[in-house]
Amino acid sequence: MTTGTSTHEDLTQQDLRQRAEAVLATLAGPSARLRDDQWTAIHALVADRRRALVVQRTGWGKSAVYFVATALLRAAGAGPTVIVSPLLALMRNQIDAAARAGIHAATVNSANTADWERTYASVDAGEVDVLLVSPERLNNPDFRDRVLPRLTASAGMLVVDEAHCVSDWGHDFRPDYRRLRALIADLPAGIPVLATTATANDRVVVDVTEQLGLASGEPLVLRGTLDRESLRLSVVRLPTPAQRLGWLAAQLDALPGAGIIYTLTIAAAEEVAEFLRERGHPVASYTGKTEPAERLAAEGDLLANRVKALVATSALGMGFDKPDLGFVVHLGAPASPVAYYQQIGRAGRAVERAEVVLLPGREDRDIWSYFASLAFPPEPVVRQTLRVLGPESLSTAAIETRVDLSRTRLEMLLKVLDSDGAAQRVKGGWVATGQEWVYDEERHRRIAEARRAEQQAMLDYIDTTDCRLVFLRRQLDDPDAQPCGRCDNCAGPMWSTDVDSSAATAAEERLARPGVEVAPRKQWPSGMAELGVPVSGRISAGELADTGRVIGRLSDIGWGTRLRELVTGQDAPVPKDVLDACVRVLAGWGWAERPVGVVGIGSRTRPHQLDHLARRIAEIGRLPLLGSLVPAGPRPGEHSNSAQRLAAVWQAFEPPAFPVPDGPVLLVDDVIDSGWTATVAARMLRRAGASAVLPFALAQAG
Missing domain, CATH: 3.40.50.300 (P-loop containing nucleotide triphosphate hydrolases)
Known part of the structure; x- marks a missing residue:
């Protein structure tokens, strides 16, 4: 604090800091005092209406910066602060913290849809000081077209929390964050923007400032020590x-x-x-x-x-x-x-x-x-997706029948294309914009190297x-x-x-304990007619598989490693320890009615192992081995999404060449992955006379 005569600017700054300290006291207690960098950020946002990136360790007080700045801006007549926040848990904490400072915060997210209209009305009436929205909400067509323009025009400040999510150099890339660049670009002049994160190295800091468009006007970047003395x-x-x-x-x-x-x-x-x-x-x-x-x-x-x-x-x-x-x-x-x-x-x-x-x-x-394999798709797949999109809206499920990507990766790709301007989410699905799009192969290569x-x-x-x-x-x-x-x-x-x-x-015994339930598929994927498969809606009760069993998941701590070695190794008989585990799982199944026979799933890649598994289960259980479903035609290719996988196995087996008795049948395979092989085989066997089909496999993928 200066002494003697002060300029008007000094007095204004001193008064602003005193008011900021008063707000902080209501937020964090009467003994709380602003850190130097907290005050620097608050002053830049409130007095200078600048754009700032604050990279400080967890617990440093980043939320105090935007709540104190919000209180000061609102007192000066500014509109509400819009906070883009990635998690419901974080939103709940922020709402509670804001209330302690006398700040009225509200949220719009997937868990409170019934409150949206009331919240929007409160925002319009000036009753809301802080509106928290998820990044996914920014790309909801109704919110984007009806609500976002009003917020953009009236906002007093924009806050991007967990800003490292905008960078695919960061550890938690979320493509919905990319839309923020366009949102920031549309803000009226003089609206301050604050981005915060606890985890960003130099490369991520540069990328975040570029992705969010903060670099215009020389943004303030405040980075503190990451020491945690506790x-x-x-x-x-x-x-x-x-x-x-x-x-x-x-x-x-x-x-x-x-x-x-x-x-x-x-x-x-x-x-x-x-x-x-x-x-x-x-x-x-x-x-x-x-x-x-x-x-x-x-x-x-x-x-x-x-x-x-x-x-x-x-x-x-x-x-x-x-x-x-x-x-x-x-x-x-x-x-x-x-x-x-x-x-x-x-x-x-x-x-x-x-x-x-x-x-x-x-x-x-x-x-x-495994998680690295879920990275951004290669260029041919992206180009195929762009060719599939057109002026008419296509749902994600419909796109799946034409683009072989898992639902998660497809949704990520569509969001990136949307943020890059090549696609747009509309009511009912997605359309192409016709805007040229360039695949940045060099960037994706460098990201893979960084990983x-x-x-x-x-x-x-x-x-x-x-x-x-x-x-x-x-x-x-x-x-x-x-x-x-x-x-x-x-x-x-x-x-x-x-x-x-x-x-x-105890841990050895727990990890050695076999047996995991596998829920059956109950619904056919949408749009299967597009792939020549004549099914839709719910799977009828008379064609449904029962809940199945496996020894364990390939990702399990206990059985995972053993099962991964077995199902990716040589085509050899199933070892005794694994057969013993099969027996334990089958003995503990608790069937409503004992199976009347065993049917094997025929395999092109592991025929000896699967034949041996089905035969030994039948022998140990003293059940007739009814036969195996014989593969038909060429081997189906590897596919990623549910619709493509179902199409690949729809005609993958010959109809059973053996009598199927009227009773429960045990269906034996090595791995249950998507579940469509068991679903199609169960439908086939039940149509042939089985009253129930009980899928059993060594492992479940995932």
Whole structure:
């Protein structure tokens, strides 16, 4: 603060800061004071109406910047702040925080459709200070055409939260964020824009400023230190999944407070949570498949310390706000040090010590490879998609019958084409705009190289003998990285690699326990007539397969590795240990009626293995081997989406050349992937006389 005579500008700035500090006190408590960079950002947004990118660690107070700026702008007569926020959990936290500062916040998302019209009316009436919207909502035709123009014209500030999502150099690329560039370009002059993230290296910072169009007018970029004084980083290397799971079960109570256990797959999260509950630990799973109401309940249980941990995939990441989170454990390493730092940043924000433990596994690289295979499609597939689109609207399901991409990858591609101007989402589907589009092969090549470099960096993190926090901070281009003195490399090992024998034995038994239910397909894909397959709507009850069983999923912690080796190895008889697992699964099935016979799925690639499997199951179960469904015509090609896969197997088998009895039939295969082979075979067998078809396979893909 200056002394003596002050200029009018100084007094104005001083008054502005005093008002900013007053708002902060209502938001964070009477003792809270603005950090220097917080004030710099607020002043740039409110006084200078600039565009800013703030890259600061989790817990630094990025939300305070935009809430304080909102209060000051609204007091000056500005319109509402529009915050683009990626997750419902984050929106809930932001609404609660805004209310503490006397700021009325509302949200428009897929979970509150009944409130949309009332919210829009409140915005028009000036009653809403902050409107939170998801990036996906920006591309909803009705919102884009009817609501967004009004918001753009009246907004007082635009905030892009978790801005690294706009960059496909970042660790969580979301193509819906690309629409923000056009939104920012349409803002009236003098509307401030703030982008925030906790995880961005130099390359991502440059890309975010370019993608969002912030570079015009010399944006303010504020980057702070990424040191987290509370975090104690460790790597515990154990040779088998059972030992890692046993270690976790034995050590969980020793970890402080409540925390998060991250896994790399949905199957692993569910499997680990189930085992920990069996060992008496209060935990819950949290994945992309968890229902919204269950997610909300799980978040509440963790916030209130009613559970020791949530066992989660990356679905629990950005925006989850629990300042006293005591630990983060990773059962399996993420594919990027940047992603790893983002997830461990959830811990230790308001406690003196938080434990961060990584338990890497040899199977991690296989999982990284799988997710890497879901990258942006090659140019021929993109060109085919553009040829399919025209002036008439096509639904995503209709496009699937003509473009062989999985639903997830197709939706990502369409959103990118939309943001690039080559396609547009309209009511009922998608249309082509006719605008020329260039495939940036060089960029995609460099992104793929960057992904491989990140994976190697993660392996280097595991092996490093230097300070672990310094390693992570350097990956994020933090120039002030200094040895932390707290990690296992700086201070010595904090966790023993010894595994409690009872926990290890229990983990071995749990992971060796075979048996996973596989739900049957109940609905035919849309538009199958386009592919010459005469089905639509629900699968009739008289043609439906029953719920099936497999030994395990290929992504399971326990059986996954063993099954992957078996179904990708030599075409050889099924080993005894796997046959024993088959027997255990079949014995525990609990059929309403015992099968009257066994039918095998004929294979072009693994005929001996599948013949042996069907024959041995029949012999062990003392059931007649009725025969095998014989492959017909050339081998179907590999396909990605549901419609294409169904079309490929629709006529892949000859009608059964053996009598099919009136009773339940056990249908035996090696892998259930999309489920369409079992569905088509079940339809065929039930039409031939079987009262029920019970699919059984060694493994389920995924």
